[in-house]
Amino acid sequence: MKSKENQKIQSGKRKVTKSLTKTLERNTESGEAKGKGKTEPSNLDPIFPFRIIFVFFFTLLFQCQSSGDTSLSNTKATKNKIHKEILSRWETLSPSSIQSISYLYMMGDGETHSGQIGNLSSGKRYRFKIGSITKLFTGISILQLQDAGKLKLDDQVSKYLPEIKSMRSKKVGYREITIRDLLTHQSGLPSDLAHGFFLPPDSTEEEILKSFRSLPKSVSNLERNEPGKIHSYSNLSFGLLGNIIERASGESIEGYFKKHIFEKAGMKETTLLEFLRESNLIPGYSGLFWKTQTIRPVIRDLTAGSISTTGEDMGLFMKAFFKSKQNKGLLSAVSFAEFHKSQVGPKANFEMKLGLPVLKNHYEVDGKTIWFYGHSGSLPPFFADLIYDPKTEIVSFVVGNTLGLQTGNLKGRNTEIMELLWEEKMGIRPEPILSNLSEKKETVFGEEGYYISPMGIHEYKKGIPPKLSLMGFDVGLIEKENRFGIDLRVLFGLIPIRDPKIDAMRVEFEVWEGNSIFTLYDKELPKGAAGIGVKFTPDNRFPDEMYFGTFFTKEPFAIIPKLKLEKDKRGFPLLTIYYELGGMENFIQVPCQWESQNTLRILGYGRNLGETFTLGIKNERPFLFYSGGEYEAP
Structure with missing residues (x-):
């Protein structure tokens, strides 16, 4: 005799089979509709939501032999539907955009389901x-x-x-x-x-x-x-x-x-x-x-x-x-x-x-x-x-x-x-939870000025609505649940961008160790996972003019092939760090503070922040020493 808990699970499974069938039918219909000119909702990266603006503007057992065993037959049919659904989702990314994909899933029954799709998917197995x-x-x-x-x-x-x-x-x-x-x-x-x-x-x-x-x-x-x-x-x-x-x-x-x-x-x-x-x-x-x-x-x-x-x-x-x-x-x-x-x-x-x-x-x-x-x-x-x-x-x-x-x-x-x-x-759909609501009776507004986070430099401006720069673009902040949601508009602010990933984002200002900070997060990105934005005040102190410019490493296959140091008009030395990854170049800009005659510190807390680099002269030419390597002026 089944326990009440097992009965509940089995009942839930019967319900979800119907739900799953409907889901698959909807997905099939949307796929067919896509070919008729309808567009599929965008699926933006939930782990790095800060790339949303960049991406927008630069559009990454066996077969049952017994017809009387309906339970086993239904289970097999459901598994087949799930497998087809999973394959269809991966195939939308390969091979046109992603050349090859290897996947694995387990449904909690001890069985593994794996495969490879895209180029080189037949013949010898690839790692x-x-x-x-x-x-x-x-x-x-x-x-x-x-x-x-x-x-x-x-x-x-x-x-x-x-x-x-x-x-x-x-x-x-x-x-x-x-x-x-x-x-x-x-x-x-x-x-x-x-x-x-x-x-x-x-x-x-x-x-x-x-x-x-x-x-x-x-x-x-x-x-x-x-x-x-x-x-x-x-x-x-x-x-x-x-x-x-x-x-x-x-x-x-x-x-x-x-x-x-x-x-x-x-x-x-x-x-x-x-x-x-x-x-x-x-x-x-x-x-x-x-x-x-x-x-x-x-x-x-x-x-x-x-x-x-x-x-x-x-x-x-x-x-x-x-x-x-x-x-x-x-x-x-x-x-x-x-x-x-x-x-x-x-x-x-x-x-x-x-x-x-x-x-x-x-x-x-x-x-x-x-x-x-x-x-x-x-x-x-x-x-x-x-x-x-x-x-x-x-x-x-x-x-x-x-x-x-x-x-x-x-x-x-x-x-x-x-x-x-x-x-x-x-038998039930899991729903991501937004970080716990702060015990605040009203939204906390940040201090106007500049902030630094692992995403780069941000400027916060008060107004109706207040604005925060993310990836170089100003987004409006709308009060939601004692914090802020994001209002992203394009074409001179006339056209709002409606996307569930953007709608789920939250910005929250508070004080941490005496510093005004903000956090950016959503249901799938826990608060703190992306680091914190810490307010800083430019002090208008700069090293000698000879150290401003672009510096290159002689290291072959360098992850950071070059650095650029500038005198930012906002009142601080600005370091641009260029990354060479997988044949493509990316960069991040970080503000610095002049600590001594030959040392600058990158401001902020978090990944690649709070670290120092030194200035020097070699062969009568200026160089920077950063992250274990020397970078020379041309």
Whole structure:
């Protein structure tokens, strides 16, 4: 006899089957309508909502044999419909815009469904780079070593990497950095060590490992900020974690991953390094309209983002990972729980919750809160996304090999599929929750002036409505729920842009540690995940005129090929940092403050903010020293 709870679930499943059928019919109709001239609602990137304006203006088991077993027949039919729906959603992105996609999904019944679509989808199997999803494997390795008694999460990093003691501190009296700090991106270390990040595409495994093992020594010339003060995403931290894994285990990093994760899970087509006989790394492509094949991305910070794998292997990984709940998988049950536990983070994290190191997003189901876990990975031109629920064991994963206008849609589409799978399994649709309403009786307006965040420089102007610049465009702020919603208009402010992603955005002003700040977030981007915008006041102090201009590095395959220092008319030195990623160039502009005769500090808190660069003369020409590398004037 079924319990009431099971009866409820089964009843819900019958309802959702009808709902799903209607959903599929609607999707089919919309697809047909699309061919008749109707347009499909835009699907803008929910993880990086700040790109919305940029994108807008620059338009990335078996078959049942018994006709009497209707329950099994219905289940099979429903699974087939779901599979067709998922494929159709991925096929809208490939092959026209994204050359190839590898995917994996699990519906909580122990079965895995995976495949590859697009170019090179037949014949030999190809691996894809999954970028920062590698960080989950690094976190699992650290917890395995804790299970084995070889380290503890709250050990000081200097116990394993004594080189870190040679780093300069911004201020005297900072506490020691712990392994947990590294795992949760709150170590106070620089976000990256740009110099040497990308290696030549023909690098041998020996050369890659030598570079990887040089990281601890390379930090000696860097400055560290206060640990535990603010979340600042750091690839450097995870490169150092990989070195801790080697030193604590006594094994090479590739050997450790292979023995303790890949082989244990049965993953035969996955590698941390670059070469594997069983499969090839698929070529990558980039371009807004015409796609060009890019060089193979090889990075020094292996444990921050170097794994390449297939959808099938990711299914094997997730199955082995879930078995940890019974102490039969990759971790002990205790460590599996710790991996997903909300870690204590800086106050500036606000609503953002991190595991070790998964990002947690909360949803509402029947008045109750549930959590989805996951991580994205970007090693251009590759982009990957993983979302899962460790309780139901529902998973959706995707990776593409093309950097272009459709790239950002991979994350949004993967979220849609995860929600669809969860609804089919549990009988009810999960709804993202907007961050908790502030306990304020009225909207708090910010202070007029300039703000700096990981997105760049923003100006806030009071008015009706007040305006805030995002990505170089002024958007109106409309009071909603004791904070602000965004009003985006084009063509001289005459035409409003109506999009659910824009409508869901919220801007909130408040005071943090005596500073006026703002946060930008929505239902799928927890408050604090994008960092904070901190008000700053220009002081009109500038270095010597000789240091203004463009500076270039001689480093081949540099992630930052050039820097530009200008005297901004608003009253501060302005640094433009140019990034070369996957064959395409991007940049961010940040305000600086002149600290001494030869040192400037980038203002703000968060990724690539709060760091210093120095000025000097070499061969009678000015140069800048930034993120471990020298940049010379032409």
